[in-house]
Amino acid sequence: MLLIPCPNCGPRDETEFHYGGQAHVAYPENPNELSDTEWSRYLFYRENPKGIFAERWVHSTGCRQWFNMLRDTVSYDIKAIYPMGAKRPDQAGAPAAESGTASLAADSTTTGTAAPDISGTSISPASAPEGATK
Amino acid sequence: MAETAASPTPAKTPAEKDLAVRTSPAGSLRDAFAAGSLAGTVEIAELPFLTMVGIRAAAGSDAARRIADVTGGLPARSGDVAGSGDISVLWLGPSEFLVVAPTEAHESLGGDLIQALREALGGDAGQVVDLSANRTTFELTGPQARSVLEKGCSLDLHPRVFKAGTAYSTEIGNIPALLWKTGEDSFRVFPRASFAEFLGRWLLDGMREYASPEVP
Ligand SMILES: [Zn+2]
Numbered sequence: 001m002l003l004i005p006c007p008n009c010g011p012r013d014e015t016e017f018h019y020g021g022q023a024h025v026a027y028p029e030n031p032n033e034l035s036d037t038e039w040s041r042y043l044f045y046r047e048n049p050k051g052i053f054a055e056r057w058v059h060s061t062g063c064r065q066w067f068n069m070l071r072d073t074v075s076y077d078i079k080a081i082y083p084m085g086a087k088r089p090d091q092a093g094a095p096a097a098e099s100g101t102a103s104l105a106a107d108s109t110t111t112g113t114a115a116p117d118i119s120g121t122s123i124s125p126a127s128a129p130e131g132a133t134k
Numbered sequence: 135m136a137e138t139a140a141s142p143t144p145a146k147t148p149a150e151k152d153l154a155v156r157t158s159p160a161g162s163l164r165d166a167f168a169a170g171s172l173a174g175t176v177e178i179a180e181l182p183f184l185t186m187v188g189i190r191a192a193a194g195s196d197a198a199r200r201i202a203d204v205t206g207g208l209p210a211r212s213g214d215v216a217g218s219g220d221i222s223v224l225w226l227g228p229s230e231f232l233v234v235a236p237t238e239a240h241e242s243l244g245g246d247l248i249q250a251l252r253e254a255l256g257g258d259a260g261q262v263v264d265l266s267a268n269r270t271t272f273e274l275t276g277p278q279a280r281s282v283l284e285k286g287c288s289l290d291l292h293p294r295v296f297k298a299g300t301a302y303s304t305e306i307g308n309i310p311a312l313l314w315k316t317g318e319d320s321f322r323v324f325p326r327a328s329f330a331e332f333l334g335r336w337l338l339d340g341m342r343e344y345a346s347p348e349v350p
Contacts, residue, residue, distance in 0.1 A: 008228060009212040009302070013288045016305060061310045062303050063212065063227040 007081050008063040020056030022046045023068045024088060050074060054088045149243040158182030159270040159330035163338075170338040172345055176276035178337055180330075181322070184271050185240040187233040187248055188263040189223070197258035198229075204247075204254045205233055213300040215314065221247070224301045224312060232265070232312070240266055269312070270330045274337065275320040282340040283321060287313065307336040 002014040028034055028042055047053070053073050058066045070079040070089065080089050160167075160180045171177035191198040193210070202208045206218025209225035216223045221239075224232045239245035241264075251262045274282065280291050286307035290296060301314035311333065312324035325333040 012304070015308075061305055064230065065227055 002076060002078070004057065004059075004069070004078065005081055006059045006062055006065075007067050007083070008065055009059060012059065012062060016059060016061035017057050018060045020058055020066065023054040023056045052079060056084070149238070152242055153183070153237070156183060159327035160272070160334045163331060163334045166338060167334070170341050170345075172276070172278075172341070174276065175344045176274065176278040176282055176341050178275075178334075178341065179273050180334070181271040181273050183237045183240070183266065185233075185235040185237060185245065185247060186265045186269060186324075187235075187251055188261065188265045188268075189231040189233060189251065190229055191231075191255065191258075191260035192229045195258065195260075197255050197260050200254040200256070201251060201262075204250045213302055215299055215301050222314075224314060226303055226312075229260075234271075240264075267327065269324040269326050272323040272325070272330075272334065272337065273320065274323060275317075277319055278341075278344050279319055279321055282337060282344075283313070283323075285340045286336065289313070293318065307333055309333060 003011045004014055004017055005011045006017075025042070025046070028038075031039065031042075034042065051072060051074060052070055054068060054070055056066055057069050058064065066084050068082050068084060068086065068088070070082075071077070072079060082089055158180055159182075161182065164180065167178050167180065171179070189201060189208075191201055191208075193208075198208060202216075205216065205221050205223050207216035208223055208231055209216040212225055214225045217233075220236050222234045224234065226232055233247070233251065235245075235247050237243065239247040241248050248262065248264050255262045280293075283306065284291055287304060289302060289304055296315055298315050298317050301312060303310070303312050305311065306313060306323060306325075309325060309329045309332065311326075311329070312322075314322040314324070316322055323333065323337070
């Protein structure tokens with residue numbers, strides 16, 4: 001059982017959460033211009049990295065809020081919790097996520113493996129956040 | 135939406151008559167609760183038909199301020215319970231709250247709380263929803279109440295962490311429920327109506343061991 005640090009409620013059992021899949025999959029700017037292949041890649045193709053993965057979670061039994069999480073798919077270490085809409089925080093020294101099968105066209109919808117810009121991004125460590133009471 | 139409360143009755147109907155025909159979600163367990171309660175150790179009872187109102191209003195908005203004027207405050211963060219008098223407001227999320235008030239506050243019994251909250255919200259973004267029939271309330275009291283809850287709740291319920299006057303939305307006995315510590319040895323548990331009988335029996339089962347003498 002993972003102990004997931006909800007940014008609003010503090011650490012809670014994994015059973016209180018639901019998983020929302022890969023984070024930062026942007027809706028295509030212009031869906032009508034996509035080929036069927038590109039559209040299907042947007043809909044169905046996701047990364048499957050061995051290592052750090054950015055994913056969405058919702059605290060469904062608690063505050064019912066969504067948030068993003070960086071999790072190591074090998075060790076299950078939770079590396080960071082950050083708000084929806086924020087950029088993926090840099091993980092210094094983290095192995096680059098393997099691209100898997102989801103190599104995409106120019107308006108890539110994947111998280112990408114280039115070093116992300118973290119200016120203006122608040123990175124919460126995976127410890128009890130502000131407001132946590134237990 | 136979960137507008138599931140008893141439909142408004144004509145104003146002429148006396149409140150007693152209205153209450154007499156209601157069936158509470160755990161009403162079938164009344165005798166079992168009485169038989170399973172151990173005075174001075176751990177006791178359980180249903181507090182049926184409390185008035186509950188779901189509130190959504192963005193923190194800091196004008197609507198939230200007007201609603202706070204009606205309830206006597208809105209809680210600011212997880213665990214907080216605000217309110218004044220016999221009105222309490224539990225924190226459910228950053229912009230979501232549950233107002234808990236006595237049975238008589240419900241409009242079907244002549245109360246005006248829900249209408250006052252609706253007027254406070256006005257036409258602003260947010261919601262005021264009568265959720266009185268959405269959940270029922272169990273009151274679990276006594277020195278062993280905490281150890282009964284600890285069998286099925288993974289929160290740290292030790293008094294050094296879980297203080298009287300705090301409430302959390304969490305899981306108890308594997309079902310979602312609100313847990314409100316109202317006193318040093320007293321807790322209110324709010325399961326949804328459809329889970330009430332399950333959780334009631336689950337808690338009774340957890341209480342059973344205290345009826346026997348302690349094994350040395
Ligand atoms: Zn939460």
